[in-house]
Amino acid sequence: MVWNDVEAYPREKIQALQLSRLQETLRRVYELVPFYRAKFDEIGITPDSIQTLQDISRLPFTKKQDLRNNYPFGLFSVSMDEVVRIHSSSGTTGKPTVVGYTKHDMEVWGEVMARTFTLAGVTAKDVVHNAYGYGLFTGGLGFHDGAQRVGATIIPASGGFTNRQIMLLRDFKATALTCTPSFAMHLAEVAKSEGFDPRKDFHLKAGIFGAEPSSEGLQRAVADTWGIAYHEIYGLSELIGPGVSCSCEQRNGLHLNEDHFYPEIIDPKNGEVLPYGELGELVLTSITKQALPIIRYRTGDLTRLRIEPCRCGRTLVRMESITGRADDMLIVNGVNIFPSQVEHVIAQAEGLTLNYQIIADKKGYLDRLEIHIEVDENIMTDSVGEMERLKRQLEKELLNHLYINADVKLVEPRSIERSMGKAVRVVDKRKI
Ligand SMILES: [Zn+2]
Numbered sequence: 001m002v003w004n005d006v007e008a009y010p011r012e013k014i015q016a017l018q019l020s021r022l023q024e025t026l027r028r029v030y031e032l033v034p035f036y037r038a039k040f041d042e043i044g045i046t047p048d049s050i051q052t053l054q055d056i057s058r059l060p061f062t063k064k065q066d067l068r069n070n071y072p073f074g075l076f077s078v079s080m081d082e083v084v085r086i087h088s089s090s091g092t093t094g095k096p097t098v099v100g101y102t103k104h105d106m107e108v109w110g111e112v113m114a115r116t117f118t119l120a121g122v123t124a125k126d127v128v129h130n131a132y133g134y135g136l137f138t139g140g141l142g143f144h145d146g147a148q149r150v151g152a153t154i155i156p157a158s159g160g161f162t163n164r165q166i167m168l169l170r171d172f173k174a175t176a177l178t179c180t181p182s183f184a185m186h187l188a189e190v191a192k193s194e195g196f197d198p199r200k201d202f203h204l205k206a207g208i209f210g211a212e213p214s215s216e217g218l219q220r221a222v223a224d225t226w227g228i229a230y231h232e233i234y235g236l237s238e239l240i241g242p243g244v245s246c247s248c249e250q251r252n253g254l255h256l257n258e259d260h261f262y263p264e265i266i267d268p269k270n271g272e273v274l275p276y277g278e279l280g281e282l283v284l285t286s287i288t289k290q291a292l293p294i295i296r297y298r299t300g301d302l303t304r305l306r307i308e309p310c311r312c313g314r315t316l317v318r319m320e321s322i323t324g325r326a327d328d329m330l331i332v333n334g335v336n337i338f339p340s341q342v343e344h345v346i347a348q349a350e351g352l353t354l355n356y357q358i359i360a361d362k363k364g365y366l367d368r369l370e371i372h373i374e375v376d377e378n379i380m381t382d383s384v385g386e387m388e389r390l391k392r393q394l395e396k397e398l399l400n401h402l403y404i405n406a407d408v409k410l411v412e413p414r415s416i417e418r419s420m421g422k423a424v425r426v427v428d429k430r431k432i
Helices: 011-032 034-042 053-058 064-069 103-119 138-150 162-171 181-193 216-226 339-348 377-381 384-402
Strands: 083-089 097-102 127-130 153-155 176-179 206-209 229-236 241-247 254-256 261-266 280-286 297-303 330-332 335-337 352-363 366-375 406-411 426-428
Touching: 011 034, 011 053, 011 280, 053 261, 064 097, 083 103, 097 103, 103 138, 103 229, 103 241, 127 138, 127 162, 138 153, 138 241, 162 181, 176 181, 181 206, 181 216, 206 216, 216 229, 216 339, 216 352, 229 254, 330 352, 335 339, 339 352, 339 384, 366 384, 377 384, 384 406
Parallel strands: 127 153, 127 176, 176 206, 206 229, 352 426, 366 406
Antiparallel strands: 083 097, 229 241, 241 254, 261 280, 280 297, 330 335, 352 366
């Protein structure tokens, strides 16, 4: 079942819609946002220069720094009278990025989130336990509005208070869970420590997880631990928040709502547009946003796009799970690695949990990599020899698969700090 017919439009119809919406957006930003007008003028382009979808490659990119430089409302294309909502991302350094929504933008957001819930099989009959943080972060309220649109009962649990969340999950008989994958694992751990079986003592059937990159191994672990269908969601506040794309029951990529967000894949080094199927950086243009239209936004996320129709009936382009962020990539003695690749290797080994931390440091001139992994409760009682064997085996796997020499340290259960929101998988001491 699709929420909106547009999700199953033939390609030509989608593309015609994209082009007219893109042209309208370009006219809007050229007229109303001095930042874009100056950038377009600088390279001698007007909205009329863009006559086909391919012409979009002639337009300049927008980067996160551009939003910061225009803090707080410099890129808005409407007066504040028309803005009905502000969200903002926490900046670890400097100014946060601020985004705004008109009534129309809130409609669009509710629409794409309603599609997301429908993809996950959530209807008015369901109870949604929403453990994304409520507040300036787009997660909590984005999911909230979408669940309301499909008529589900929403429990605005927000983050934290894990023990209370376990109680509410059980007592209110939630059928769908929405949170980060690492928080879903944390919830399961706490539920087990309270003597519950996540598969039997709850009523969950599906979950929509995102806001952090997750390996296939972590996704499978969440699905198996809870005994639920795993749906991966992708989004970013600069474009709208959650709701840019989500995976269907076929689990072969995330359907991207390309009637609202026009996607491209580029080579992150030179900015060239790459064909469908190639790995590169995702670039998105909002083609229906009013308050804050964004042209060719460099997401920093690495993925591929696939155009073949999906067995679920949707024709919207699919993006692969995010392999990593262009800026999350670690270069260790010249070898590129992503935390998700390390996670994938850990997930194959027995007796280990997916609670890990990668620590990069220097020893003399060389990079040194340490990987701390919590072992499973049951294996702790086993012999020292067994632990040593497991450590060696993992180091060998990492060398074979990722070409890295890492010092694996198996640590006690619960000794790595737990995340309530986004997991800190990498500590790079070389930058300090
Ligand atoms: Zn599908």
